[in-house]
Amino acid sequence: MKLPIYLDYNATTPVDPLVVEAMMPFFTESFGNAASRNHAFGWQVEQVVEDARESIGKAIGAGAKEIVFTSGATESDNLAVLGVAEFYQKNGKHIITSPIEHKAVIDPCHALEQRGYEITFLDVDKDGCIDLKQLEESIREDTILVSLMAGNNEIGTLNPLREIGEITRAKGVLFHTDATQGVGKIPIDVDEMKIDLLSMSAHKIYGPKGMGALYVRRKKPRVRLSPIMFGGGHERGMRSGTLNVTGIVGFAKALELSMAEMASEAERLTGLRQRLFDRLSAELDYIFLNGHPTERLPNNLNLSFGYVEGESLMMGVSNLAVSSGSACTSASLEPSYVLRALGVGDDLAHSSIRFGMGRFTTVEEIDYTAEKMIVAVKRLREMSPLYEMVKEGVDLSTVEWASH
Amino acid sequence: MAYSEKVIDHYSEPRNVGSLDKSDLNVGTGLVGAPECGDVMKLQIQVDPETKEIVDAKFKTFGCGSAIASSSLATEWVKGKSIDEAMSIQNTEIVEELSLPPVKIHCSVLAEDAIKAAISDYKSRNEN
Numbered sequence: 001m002k003l004p005i006y007l008d009y010n011a012t013t014p015v016d017p018l019v020v021e022a023m024m025p026f027f028t029e030s031f032g033n034a035a036s037r038n039h040a041f042g043w044q045v046e047q048v049v050e051d052a053r054e055s056i057g058k059a060i061g062a063g064a065k066e067i068v069f070t071s072g073a074t075e076s077d078n079l080a081v082l083g084v085a086e087f088y089q090k091n092g093k094h095i096i097t098s099p100i101e102h103k104a105v106i107d108p109c110h111a112l113e114q115r116g117y118e119i120t121f122l123d124v125d126k127d128g129c130i131d132l133k134q135l136e137e138s139i140r141e142d143t144i145l146v147s148l149m150a151g152n153n154e155i156g157t158l159n160p161l162r163e164i165g166e167i168t169r170a171k172g173v174l175f176h177t178d179a180t181q182g183v184g185k186i187p188i189d190v191d192e193m194k195i196d197l198l199s200m201s202a203h204k205i206y207g208p209k210g211m212g213a214l215y216v217r218r219k220k221p222r223v224r225l226s227p228i229m230f231g232g233g234h235e236r237g238m239r240s241g242t243l244n245v246t247g248i249v250g251f252a253k254a255l256e257l258s259m260a261e262m263a264s265e266a267e268r269l270t271g272l273r274q275r276l277f278d279r280l281s282a283e284l285d286y287i288f289l290n291g292h293p294t295e296r297l298p299n300n301l302n303l304s305f306g307y308v309e310g311e312s313l314m315m316g317v318s319n320l321a322v323s324s325g326s327a328c329t330s331a332s333l334e335p336s337y338v339l340r341a342l343g344v345g346d347d348l349a350h351s352s353i354r355f356g357m358g359r360f361t362t363v364e365e366i367d368y369t370a371e372k373m374i375v376a377v378k379r380l381r382e383m384s385p386l387y388e389m390v391k392e393g394v395d396l397s398t399v400e401w402a403s404h
Numbered sequence: 405m406a407y408s409e410k411v412i413d414h415y416s417e418p419r420n421v422g423s424l425d426k427s428d429l430n431v432g433t434g435l436v437g438a439p440e441c442g443d444v445m446k447l448q449i450q451v452d453p454e455t456k457e458i459v460d461a462k463f464k465t466f467g468c469g470s471a472i473a474s475s476s477l478a479t480e481w482v483k484g485k486s487i488d489e490a491m492s493i494q495n496t497e498i499v500e501e502l503s504l505p506p507v508k509i510h511c512s513v514l515a516e517d518a519i520k521a522a523i524s525d526y527k528s529r530n531e532n
Contacts, residue, residue, distance in 0.1 A: 309442055311468035315407070315415055327442045328468035333507065335442065347439030383421050383472065385446035385464040386439060401438035402521065 004319045005365045006198055009358030010181060010300055011323060012131050015250065016206040016359070021252040023208065026246040034236060034243045045245045052252035060179075060198060060215060061189035068235045069243055073180040075229075076199035077147075079239065080176045083225030084145045084197070085112050088174075092142025093117040096135065096173075099196045099341040100128050100154070102314035104199075105147050105178055112338035118393040126342050127292040128157035131168065139171045146175050150182030154325065154338040154354060155291030156300030158186065165194025174223060176281060180204055180212075184258030185266065190215060196223050202247065206359060207254030211247030214239075252390050269357050272366050273301045278353060279370035284377050286390075290325075290339060301355040304339075304348040306382040307387035313353060316376030320369055325352035347386075348394075407469055408503035414473035422462040424448040432526025436517045441509065443467040447518035449482055449490070451526055458482045458490055461495050463518075470508040474498050474515035480489045487523055 006014075026045065034049045036042025053064040070076045085095065097109055099121045109119045116238030120138050122130045130148065139146070146168050151158045161177060170173040176197035182188055183198075184205040190198060198215035202208055215224045216238065231240040258265075281287055286306030302325075305313060323329070325336030327350060339349035355369070381387040389396060407415075423446075427432045430451050437444040444467065450460035461479035465472045477498055482490040498504070498512035 169464075307466060308469050312415070312472055315412075315469040326468070328471075331507070333510075345440075346442070350439070350442035362406050383418065384466045385435065385444055386466045388423065388446075388464060397440065401440075401444070402436050402517075 001362070001364050001368065004099070004182075004321055006321045006370060007355045007357060007361065007365070008321050008323050009361070010204075010297075010354060010356035012203050012209065013206045013358055014360070015203075015208055016254060016257060017209055018257060019250045019253045019343075026249050030245075032245075034245055035232070037069065049243055049245060049248055052248045055252050056200075056213060056255055057215070060183065060192050060200075062215050063218065065236075066215050066218050068238045069248055070212045070214055071210055071244070072203070072212035073102075073178065073199045073201035074104040074212075076201075076212050077102065077178055078108050079214050079225060079228055080197045080199060081105060081108040081112070081145065081147060083238070084174055084176070084223075085117060085309055086204040086226035087224050088144040092140070092144045094140055094143040095147065096120045096122065096138050096143060097147045098122050098124055098130055098149075098213070100124055100152055100157075100338045101147065101149055102153060102178055102180070105149070109147075122174050124341055126344070127295075128152055128155050128338070129292060129295075129343055130159065132160065132163055135164065136167050136171075139173055143171075143173050146173055148177060150177050150179035150188060151186065151297040151300075152291065152338065153181050154336060155302045155342070156296035157291040158295045158297065160295075161188070161193040161195065168193040168196075172221075174221070180400055181300075184255055184262060185297060185299065187262070190217065196221065202251040203253055204297045205254050205258045208247050208250045211244055211251050212258060213251070219365055234282065261319050265359065269298040269361070271274075272361060272363065273299065273355075275363070276301060276357075276366050276370055277303070279367070280373060283374045286387075288344075288348060290344060298355040301357075302352060302353045303355070304344065305377050306348065306351060307384045307390060308377055309350050310352055313351075313373075313376055316380060317369075317372045320372060322356075323354045326350040333355050358368045410502050411469055411473040411504070414476040414502070415469045418463075418472060418476040420462050420476065420483075421464065422491050423464065424450055424460065424462050429529060430526075432522040432524070432529070434518045434521025434525055436510070436521050437467070439466065443471050443517040445471065445514055447475060447478060447515075447522045447528060449519075449522045451487065452478075452479050455486075457484065457486055459484075467511065467514075468508070470502065470504055471511040471514065474504075474511045475518060477501060478515040478519055482519060487526070490519055491523055493519055517531055 032041030202211040288304040290302040310326030311328035327335040335349035468513040495512035
């Protein structure tokens with residue numbers, strides 16, 4: 001077992017050796033620019049890129065022509081939100097999304113607000129689930145886009161894509177989903193789910209960083225976008241810039257591998273996640289699961305350890321790489337906005353740890369993790385004035401805190 | 405963001421973790437911070453009734469490594485000092501001793517507040 005143990009697979013993943021192998025020839029031998037129309041160096045990689053488009057599209061039930069390559073899901077999200085907003089503004093300037101989307105969706109929405117667009121942030125319940133009825137009722141004549149993610153990166157909660165697609169299609173509104181954490185992990189079919197735009201990223205599925213794609217529907221309806229990157233008109237005018245051939249090849253290979261083992265991995269990872277949760281809850285009181293208990297990404301476990309702060313907890317398990325929703329771990333000193341939106345309470349947001357399991361996670365690593373976490377939590381609770389007060393029977397919500 | 409050796413030291417071997425009897429008139433208890441902020445420190449001092457010297461100090465902290473280290477250091481520093489001397493401990497001294505980065509300076513401020521709160525509590529209960 002190699003230390004430190006990596007359990008932050010929701011943040012990023014190592015590139016699979018098979019993916020690296022697939023990418024290598026395109027660094028040094030087949031290094032042509034895919035847009036070089038006049039010689040073999042270009043034609044060769046052009047074909048490779050088209051093959052990649054085809055296989056990536058297939059993974060989500062889309063056609064090759066519907067895949068636009070980008071530098072990652074952040075760019076894809078920006079292109080989807082800003083591109084639709086700009087192109088369809090004559091139809092309206094109202095967009096619906098949720099407060100627990102990734103910043104790559106929320107921040108472009110805020111930017112649009114500055115330009116006179118109106119954004120509705122749906123309510124989410126304590127598990128991070130939206131209310132489909134509220135979604136339906138929020139759609140207006142001037143609504144041009146609904147953007148709701150496939151699976152939440154922090155708490156793992158899955159959105160009911162099929163049901164959302166039913167509503168948006170019936171109302172004639174475009175449906176974009178940020179499927180960065182979902183592609184290759186849970187089944188996604190853009191036709192079945194009536195998805196019109198979809199963002200994906202390579203580095204979440206054992207592919208290289210700096211590579212992603214945006215699915216843009218071509219039929220029924222045909223989705224148009226105003227580009228946000230200008231300069232040459234690549235990707236059918238939707239995204240200019242020389243294609244990252246090595247990245248594209250890597251992305252396609254990574255997705256191919258993920259799709260092949262999606263079902264078995266989902267089962268295995270769900271098992272590991274449950275094992276970790278069971279071991280921790282057997283030994284520790286005041287642990288809370290953040291996110292939906294069953295409708296969640298197979299590899300994600302987000303727990304709040306009451307009365308113990310997240311950063312100090314991570315310090316105590318220095319051989320584990322995990323992440324926390326605590327303010328102390330963010331550069332802005334703000335606690336996780338996702339946990340805040342759930343109404344979890346800031347103190348529990350500060351006490352949260354996200355465990356992300358992955359392809360290379362073993363049972364041994366999970367057991368080691370549980371052991372170390374239990375020891376660290378117990379130790380920090382010995383040092384916690386809050387735990388002491390709770391054990392004395394004090395109701396913390398009645399205390400008047402003297403904050404600075 | 406790597407931690408300074410001293411922060412790690414105080415975190416791994418915190419000095420004076422625990423509680424004193426807060427009903428004891430010779431004990432001053434300071435509770436500062438708030439759970440919503442992610443930082444709560446309880447710092448207690450045991451004052452010798454004759455010499456008015458702080459003879460013991462204990463702390464408990466809910467907070468990051470730097471917060472724990474700051475409060476641990478605070479208990480170390482107040483011991484053996486008079487109340488007035490302890491009152492004059494500045495957060496900047498804590499920052500320097502622990503090499504706290506700018507984003508963690510507020511932890512030292514809270515520790516200074518905790519010392520003052522403990523002293524203030526002791527004084528108010530010993531008004532006569």
